[in-house]
Structures are given as C-alpha cells and as structure tokens.
Amino acid sequence: MKKLLMLLLVLCLVSCGVESQFDGQEKGIESNKSLDISGVNVDEMDVDDIIFLLGKPDQYLWGNQVYDEENLPQSYLMEYDGHVYFYIADKKIVEMRIERGPSTYDDLYIGQSMDLALSYLTEPDEVLDQYHLYFKEGVLYKNISGRGDGHGSYYDDKESKVRIWFYNDLVNAIYFTSEFYYEREADYKVMWAGETDDYYLGYRGNKNEEKPDDNLKGLWLYKDFVYELDEFDPGKKRSVFNFVDLEVLDNGIISNSRLYWETGKIRSVSNPISRYFDYEYYERDGIEYLLLHDMYDYEDGGMYIFEKKVLEN
Numbered sequence: 001m002k003k004l005l006m007l008l009l010v011l012c013l014v015s016c017g018v019e020s021q022f023d024g025q026e027k028g029i030e031s032n033k034s035l036d037i038s039g040v041n042v043d044e045m046d047v048d049d050i051i052f053l054l055g056k057p058d059q060y061l062w063g064n065q066v067y068d069e070e071n072l073p074q075s076y077l078m079e080y081d082g083h084v085y086f087y088i089a090d091k092k093i094v095e096m097r098i099e100r101g102p103s104t105y106d107d108l109y110i111g112q113s114m115d116l117a118l119s120y121l122t123e124p125d126e127v128l129d130q131y132h133l134y135f136k137e138g139v140l141y142k143n144i145s146g147r148g149d150g151h152g153s154y155y156d157d158k159e160s161k162v163r164i165w166f167y168n169d170l171v172n173a174i175y176f177t178s179e180f181y182y183e184r185e186a187d188y189k190v191m192w193a194g195e196t197d198d199y200y201l202g203y204r205g206n207k208n209e210e211k212p213d214d215n216l217k218g219l220w221l222y223k224d225f226v227y228e229l230d231e232f233d234p235g236k237k238r239s240v241f242n243f244v245d246l247e248v249l250d251n252g253i254i255s256n257s258r259l260y261w262e263t264g265k266i267r268s269v270s271n272p273i274s275r276y277f278d279y280e281y282y283e284r285d286g287i288e289y290l291l292l293h294d295m296y297d298y299e300d301g302g303m304y305i306f307e308k309k310v311l312e313n
Helices: 047-054 114-119 179-185 198-207
Strands: 059-062 065-067 075-080 084-089 092-099 126-129 139-142 152-157 162-167 170-177 218-226 246-248 259-262 265-268 276-284 287-294 303-308
Touching (some): 047 075, 092 179
Parallel strands (some): 126 139
Antiparallel strands (some): 075 084, 084 092, 092 170, 139 152, 218 246, 218 303
16 A cells, blocks of 8 residues: 555555556557557647647556546546556656557667666666665655565656666666656655544543553654665655654644554554554664554565654753
C-alpha cells in the first residue's frame, strides 16, 4: 500500500495507482506499430486535444478495471496501441507514458542504454545503488531493492520533466510529465494531521487508568520514512511522505493528530482496532528516535522515524 501511495506519493502518493501497470520488470514489446506522438504537448493539451490528435483510445482503464467513456472515474489511463498511455486526472494530462513499444519522443526510446538516456537528461543529484525506491526527484535509484528481481532502476528528472524506468540498464518505460504532475506531487498531505474527537478521546482518557510510559511522553519530531534502518540518514530525507509530529500527552492523547496512545499501541481515532502502529525506541549517535511500524501495511514493511525533542533548561 505504501508503494502505491508513494506514489502515492506516487500518491497521496498521491492518488493511488499512479504507477500504472508498470512494475519495473522486463517487458516484451507487444506492439510493432509506431504511434506518431510528435505533436503531443502534455502541458498545453487536455483530453479533448489528445483525442482530436490521435483519435479515441483503444481503451480507458485504471489498474485492472476497464471503463466505458461515458462512465469514467476522476483519474484514469487512455491506452493507444498497447504501449502509449495518457494518465488523466480532472481531464488534465498528468503524464504521457511509453511502455514496451517502439514509439519515440524527443531523444528517448525503449531499449536505449541507461548511459545514453541519462546523457540527454539533467545529471542526478544523488545515485543510490541497491536502495529501496522512495521516488525522490533528482535521485537515480539503481538495482532497486525490494522491487522485482533487483535489476530495475528509476530516475525522476523534474527539470526535464521525465520519469524513466530501466531494466538491466536499458530503458524500459518513459513517463513524460506535465506541470500538473508536479503540482499534484507538491500537495502531499501531512499524514494523520487534524483535530481529535475531544468527546471520544476525553471519555477514553477518563476511563482508562493506564498511561503511556514516561519516555514516550513529550514531543517527537518527524524525520523520515525508510524501509530499512541502514537507509536512514538523519541529515537527509529519503521519502516523500510527511507525517504529523507526535506530541504525546499524559492521558495518551496525541495533540493535533487523529492518533492516540492506548494499551501499548498508537491507534487511529477512526479505526482503533485494525488501524494502529507498533513502536520501539532506537538510538544513534546519542540521539533518541521513535520508530513507528504501521501494522495495517505490515506486508510492505518500513518505519516512520521521529526524533525526540529535548527540552532546553
């Protein structure tokens, strides 16, 4: 679920399903027909312009669901010739995607070497080899860990407005992004922020005599989300997720959030039974951190990391 959001993130991550059906694995070319997309401008065109230029798509889809043109969801894909897709949201073009097909656009094409493709793009700010994929702009992820067989790579070049996938160091999918894409990505919500239900939490707090341990009480500042602790860098944010800071009060209420503490768990106000976090403490270089493990997304793994705010004397 996180992987879709980080997208989601790719995604309130951002709208789910942003990564289409492409999963970073090797794909065979399913179409020998080159579609003329040279006239496409993702920033200046909308759905009607694309249909006027290319005709009606072969199908409208979102994930595994195919839709009728008269009953489209807010976000969907328009597919042409089995390898060119337009990601649409609110009738605006988010991305034009070339996947496993012969069509070309600008200097990039499927099957191109990674080195040659990167020579046309902005130099990455950072190269991470055998890390998990966090979808940070300007970072080249090589041999991505935890995704497929580990031979996939990914680069989001915001300056060139291109997101590009590689497999075995060859271009495997190219996403030409619009300004609208980055506007959406910049609007990531702070997860779990909001006001608590004062009556519900007040009632719970008054009836429950159990209190959080003294170490948990106080203010914890959100630092990052990572899949492995080895990938955590206190001086650099790896992921695109934002999480509310945790101010844990004596009665278990967590200020300015939709979370609260009870019976050794940090729970959601709306769904306290199945939507909760396990937590543990972690120390590095003399600094104390709190690690939250989302038990709703336990299959994806990973942890949200918070740094203890030390009160000044």
